[in-house]
Amino acid sequence: MQPSELILTPEGKIYHLDLAPSQLAPTIITVGDPGRVQMVSKYFDTIETTAQHREFKTHTGTYKGKRISVISTGIGPDNIDIVFNELDALVNIDFEKRQVNRKLTSLDIIRIGTSGGLTPEIEVDSFVVSALGIGLDNVMHYYDKTDKIFNRDFAQSFIDHTQWNPDNSVPYAVEADKGLLKKLTSGKTIQGITITNVGFYGPQGRILRAKLKDENLNEKLTSFRYKRKKITNLEMETATMYGMAKLLGHRAVSMNAIVANRTSGSFSENASKTIDALIQYTLEKIAK
Template identity: 55%
Template sequence: MALNASELILNADQSIYHLNLLPQDLAHTIITVGDPDRVKEVSDHFDTIELKKGKREFITHTGTRNGKRISVISTGIGTDNIDIVLNELDALANIDFSSRTIKAKHTQLDIIRIGTSGAIQSDIPIDSFLLSEYAVGLDGLLHYYSNSDIQHRDFQEAFVQHTNWATEKSTPYVVSYDSKLAKMIISNRIRLGVTITSTGFYGPQGRQLRLVAKHNEFLSNLQTFQHSHLQITNLEMETSGIYALSKLLGHRAISLNAILANRITGAFSRTPKKTVDELIQYTLERLTGG
């Protein structure tokens, strides 16, 4: 059955609506970054660049490094944007735009987030790299899709109980990374962690400027939580959405975090741009063999 024009929205040139991409524009290995300016910081390390396209905050460069074709795309901040990006990336790979039908043969994408994050354990150093083994989503995105087989329910229930989770908030969900893709990236330079994906940067992460956060014990509850010898390591705003939708759609995903802040010690990186660029170079070297 063909998808309606209101569901699969295409531009006049038959590109997907928000990303402004045609199927042939997309590589099967995709790096996502939040900041549109960071796309060029990644593609500057490519050997060739065949494509530069953009619309709104969604900027895409596709090129090659050491013979491997890679696309890098900016998502903007938050899982609301991740919902757009992941669904449209999958549509580019797995929907025939001419007939508006789902392809019989599924194409699996490798999706690697390179982002920034704040640690909530005092022993996690500033400027270190962390790979999210699990993501705890406080955003609610997963609950809009049929999803029962990808959640780690024991983990979720322990988290809700430990944090005295308020019933007026969306129920937290826990999803994991793709272990096979992670093996390409892991080395002794990478720490594995459990990442909280928040719905905002200030109150939802326990920050207070002029507005008073409703739950003052938020950070301490996160810091003291343990489940099966795992503890919460860091906070950011996209990973749970990337992991959840990638699993539902049959793609592989990992999230790499440059730790620029430590919320417990109050420290912030003195060289944030250098740290992020080092993570970019590290990731590309692991993905392409040099």
Template identity: 55%
Template sequence: MVIQQSELILNPDGSVYHLNLKPEHIAHDIIFVGDQDRVEKITKHFDTIEFSTQKREFKTQTGTYKGKRLTVMSTGIGPDNIDIVINELDALVNIDLETRKPKEELTSLNIVRIGTSGSLHTDIPVDSFVLSKFGLSLDNMLRSYLISEVSNTEIENAFIQHTNWDLQKGRPSVVSCSSALEKIIESDKMHKGITATAGGFYGPQGRILRLNIQDNNLNSKMDNFLFENNRITNLEMETAAIYGLSALLGHNALSLNAIIANRASGTFSQDPYKAVDELISYTLNKLSNSI
């Protein structure tokens, strides 16, 4: 099957359209951040930087940290951007860009997101870390794909029933993290649970300014949702999309968040940059010691 030019768009230099990357520009192990300014907050720790580029909000740098080759990439905000980033990364390693045919031998990337988020529980305080055991998609992006082959319908059904979810907003989906990456990154510093991914920052996350929202009580219902000892720990805008697309395409994905706000207590970190820097150092050291 030859993939048409309109479906996989390449720049004149042969790089993928949005990311402006060629296959040789990326490492096997990739760190995602949302903010383009956070890329260099990670790569400043690198021993070397071999490549750097930026197009729109997508900034990429590849180099080595303690001898391990890593790529750091900004994705921007939201599931729609994740759809672009993961599909184009997969194209770089699993599609021959000259023949426009999928490769017979596929490559699995390791993708770790370092983000910020708000906690839904008082016992997950600001400045703590969360490892997303599952990603719960509250938006509809993943439903454009055949997600049921990798999703956890038991958790989905339990969540729909518990929250009296309005299916006019679409059916939520739940996908687990990579167990291999979880074993590399986990420690007693990490809270674990379900990370809910919303398609927006205000109404979709229960924030009310001048517009009423469909369910004023959704956050409080999510607070006390529990499935086999897994509760919803935090709410953000990327994790479920990363987990769903990675699972479908055969990549390993893990999402980590520095908690900078606590929605339950109404508190915000006094030094959110410090919390993020500590999570960056923690993650880099864990990855550098992995195979």
């Protein structure tokens, strides 16, 4: 692998994350906001590593004997492409030889993020575990061998129902890792289907000053059904996470703190409290 492809720092660390292989735990929590890293790591018993480069901040430590890394990805599918490739490189590429390891390692990656509900029953301050992500981004279409990881029937049903504009993208659907989904699900969570958008305003149907081509987009998302299943929430990372994880042989699940409901127009009165509660819930589930 040429230096332009596998980019390392002078200290031998992966470029964007600024981490050495020994500094990464096999269980990883991803958050969008770098400020949220400390919201997670404050519950750690120990912190052995801290690193930050641009929006990518990492704390690695232990929680109830479990070694965990919490990493901020920033916002959006493009950043997920960076983070997941570099996480994989840390465990599956020999940096000195610049070769793929003969024995590959699978990581457990759990997202703790914020999201907006799309149906009235997805109440503000609830927790949604994404059983499936629908990607409206184009990241996964740059990669080969995605046929085995995409749910083509689900995606086609979505395209047909929404009369999706092919100039926007080609929607795809990817399921969560079943083992992690089961582990993180309980009576305190809702299993849902999550839309992953490429932006916060226009792509999520928000109108401030710029007009939209399709002002009925969110209504189409809300009315979509596939085998009695419906879309519960929308955000900006989940589907790309699921696609990259499956492509590279890792396990991923997305935990969503619902801080807004787009149908009612409501927003959480204490979003930080909701996020903190989801962090504690997720850490306990991981520790078990």
